[in-house]
Structure formats: C-alpha cells, structure tokens
Amino acid sequence: MAVFCERTAADPGLLARPDVQKLTPYQSARRIMQAAGVTGEVWLNANESAEAEPMAPETKLFNRYPEPQPEAVVERYAAYAGVSPEQILVTRGGDEGIELLVRTFCRPGEDAVLQFPPTYGMYAVSAETNGAEVVNLVTSPDRGWLPDVAEAAKVLEERTDVKLVFACSPGNPTGTLIPVGMLRKLAELTAGRALLVIDEAYIEFTPANTAVELLKDYPHVVIIRTLSKAFALAGLRCGFLLSSPAVIGMLRKVIAPYPIPVPCADIAAQALSPESVSLMHRRAAQCVMRKCELEVALEDLDGVEAVYLSASNFLLVRFVDAARVFTALRDRGIILRDQSRQPTLENCIRITVGTKDENERLLTELEEILKEAA
Numbered sequence: 001m002a003v004f005c006e007r008t009a010a011d012p013g014l015l016a017r018p019d020v021q022k023l024t025p026y027q028s029a030r031r032i033m034q035a036a037g038v039t040g041e042v043w044l045n046a047n048e049s050a051e052a053e054p055m056a057p058e059t060k061l062f063n064r065y066p067e068p069q070p071e072a073v074v075e076r077y078a079a080y081a082g083v084s085p086e087q088i089l090v091t092r093g094g095d096e097g098i099e100l101l102v103r104t105f106c107r108p109g110e111d112a113v114l115q116f117p118p119t120y121g122m123y124a125v126s127a128e129t130n131g132a133e134v135v136n137l138v139t140s141p142d143r144g145w146l147p148d149v150a151e152a153a154k155v156l157e158e159r160t161d162v163k164l165v166f167a168c169s170p171g172n173p174t175g176t177l178i179p180v181g182m183l184r185k186l187a188e189l190t191a192g193r194a195l196l197v198i199d200e201a202y203i204e205f206t207p208a209n210t211a212v213e214l215l216k217d218y219p220h221v222v223i224i225r226t227l228s229k230a231f232a233l234a235g236l237r238c239g240f241l242l243s244s245p246a247v248i249g250m251l252r253k254v255i256a257p258y259p260i261p262v263p264c265a266d267i268a269a270q271a272l273s274p275e276s277v278s279l280m281h282r283r284a285a286q287c288v289m290r291k292c293e294l295e296v297a298l299e300d301l302d303g304v305e306a307v308y309l310s311a312s313n314f315l316l317v318r319f320v321d322a323a324r325v326f327t328a329l330r331d332r333g334i335i336l337r338d339q340s341r342q343p344t345l346e347n348c349i350r351i352t353v354g355t356k357d358e359n360e361r362l363l364t365e366l367e368e369i370l371k372e373a374a
C-alpha cells in the first residue's frame with residue numbers, strides 16, 4: 001500500500017532524484033541581468049556571431065513528422081567537414097551531442113568523464129545530471145592551458161570508469177588551441193578504454209587546426225561541431241557529432257526519434273550551401289580581424305593584466321579587478337561573461353568580439369571605468 005506523505009504532496013519537486021534536487025539551475029545571462037534590473041544593450045557574453053544574414057524556411061506545411069536525420073543537412077555537412085554521411089549525427093546544438101554521449105556511454109552512479117578545466121561548463125552539467133562523476137585535471141596558463149598528457153595517462157591507468165575524455169580546441173573560455181599532435185597522443189592513450197571527444201565549436205575561426213584527420217585512424221574519436229558560432233545560427237539549435245559509424249550507430253539508438261524540426265532542417269541545409277559556406281568563411285575572417293584590433297586596444301589599457309591569445313571569436317582578459325569592471329560595464333548596458341570562478345581564471349572576463357561599433361563602445365566605456373579606478 002502506498003504511504004501518503006504530506007511533505008512530498010505539498011512539494012512534488014521533492015520526489016525528484018536526490019542528486020537532481022541538489023543541482024543549481026543554469027543561470028542564463030539574461031536572467032542574471034533581469035535580477036540586477038538592467039536591460040543589456042550590447043551582448044558580448046555568449047560567443048554568438050555579431051553579424052548574420054536573414055534566413056527563412058522553405059516548407060509551409062508542418063502536419064508531417066520530420067526526417068529523423070535530415071538527408072540534405074547530413075550530405076552537405078559531410079561534404080563541408082570531409083567525412084562520409086555515416087559518420088554524422090545531427091543534433092539540437094552541440095549541447096545535445098554532449099548530453100547524448102554521456103547518456104550513451106556512462107552508467108549512472110558507476111562511470112565517469114575526464115575534463116581539463118578551465119573548460120566548457122556543459123561537460124560537467126551533462127555528467128552530473130546523468131549521475132556520472134567528473135574527474136578534473138586542471139591545466140595551467142603557464143603551459144598555455146594545454147592538457148597534461150602524462151597526467152591523463154595516469155588517471156586512465158588508475159581508473160577504468162572513465163568513459164569520456166573531453167578536450168575543447170579551440171578552448172572555451174581560454175581560446176587556446178590543442179595541437180593535433182597532442183590530440184593524437186590523447187587518442188592513442190584512450191583507445192580501447194574511453195572515447196576522446198574533441199569539441200570544435202570554434203574551429204571555423206582556425207580551420208587549418210581541425211582534428212578531423214584523426215577520425216580516419218581512431219574510431220573512438222568524436223568531434224563536436226555546431227552552427228551556433230561562426231555560422232551565426234545560435235537560435236537555430238543545430239549541431240553535429242562526427243565519429244565512426246560504430247559510435248554514431250549507438251548514439252542513434254538514444255537520440256529522440258525526430259530531433260530536428262522541419263524549419264531547422266530547412267535553414268541548416270541553406271546555411272550549408274556552397275554560397276552560404278563561403279559567406280560564413282568571409283564573416284569569420286572579418287571577425288578574426290576585429291578580434292586582433294580589440295586585442296591590441298585592450299592590451300593598452302591600465303587595469304588590464306593580460307589579454308590571452310585566442311584562436312576563436314572571443315578574448316579572455318585578466319583585469320586587476322574583474323568584479324568591478326564586470327559590474328560597471330553591466331550597469332552601462334554592456335554584458336560580458338565573468339570567468340573568475342573557474343580554476344586559474346581569477347579576475348578573468350571573457351569578451352565576445354562584437355560589431356565594430358560594439359567593440360568601440362566597449363573600449364570607450366572601459367577606458368572611463370578604468371580611469372575612475374586609477
């Protein structure tokens with residue numbers, strides 16, 4: 001007989017898994033701003049593209065379910081990435097790819113993921129929400145935040161529960177590239193034990209450094225891609241996992257039956273046409289140029305300790321007093337991403353490259369704020 005419990009009757013949230021009850025909900029920048037009572041005008045916090053072209057879906061009737069994996073999108077992305085269609089899974093953003101990997105390869109309460117902080121927050125979020133332990137090997141700015149391969153080898157020797165190793169290149173929030181040679185070493189080390197997941201969300205800003213060649217030699221390597229950054233389609237929610245047919249086949253069993261809505265598939269296919277891809281390359285190249293200008297201007301400011309070399313569409317900047325800078329800019333309607341709480345990133349703020357006007361406004365306000373402090 002079921003026992004009536006007043007506590008859970010009043011708050012059915014208490015019926016949720018205890019580990020889920022302990023989680024802190026994701027705080028979007030928009031929510032943080034609302035809580036602070038500010039309306040942001042310049043959003044340089046989410047590494048979105050500052051520029052985009054208008055797009056519209058072709059389909060007008062939606063009574064039918066979509067294709068489980070939209071063929072045109074798969075074919076075009078395969079051609080763009082230089083892999084075969086069987087090596088691709090289309091997902092709802094790169095984030096769904098991360099989630100699927102954890103759900104497919106980690107047993108809740110038993111398996112673990114390995115990551116190299118400071119790094120992208122969703123690896124830990126997906127692991128934690130699915131009951132997988134997170135093993136951290138913190139990297140150091142003195143070594144360009146590169147993973148310590150020997151340390152990783154030791155962890156993989158010592159524990160057999162690590163099923164996924166996440167390496168982000170270019171790194172978010174560091175902007176650092178992991179050389180393909182080093183990723184190859186990690187691939188050697190993980191073979192037969194764990195998947196090596198290489199997150200290439202920003203690879204369009206440095207296309208020569210892709211690790212896609214590793215897919216030929218290592219069926220356990222997975223590459224994460226997205227249309228959210230250089231393709232200027234963060235609102236579309238479309239990403240990709242590239243791997244061997246063996247890994248993709250497993251992931252297909254776990255992904256929802258119709259994950260990609262028809263309008264998204266339409267627009268993704270358009271974004272992957274040869275003309276749109278060359279537009280994307282041009283946009284990315286211009287963004288890289290604005291990044292260099294911003295980098296030089298930031299380095300000149302008092303109150304800036306370091307501007308780190310970045311291979312993507314953002315800069316990581318160490319200030320003398322990041323909390324003050326972040327709040328003062330926020331109160332002037334400029335929203336950045338505070339990274340101070342990540343290991344080794346005390347006083348660091350991540351700044352997405354904006355339009356020319358946005359970057360100029362940021363620099364003007366920053367100069368004023370830093371002068372006040374001096």
Ligand SMILES: *Cc1c(COP(=O)(O)O)cnc(C)c1O
Nearest residue numbers: 093094095120172201226228239
């Ligand atoms: C933005 C980002 C992603 C994926 O974002 P989606 O919008 O879900 O495609 C994945 N990894 C990193 C490091 C990112 O910065």
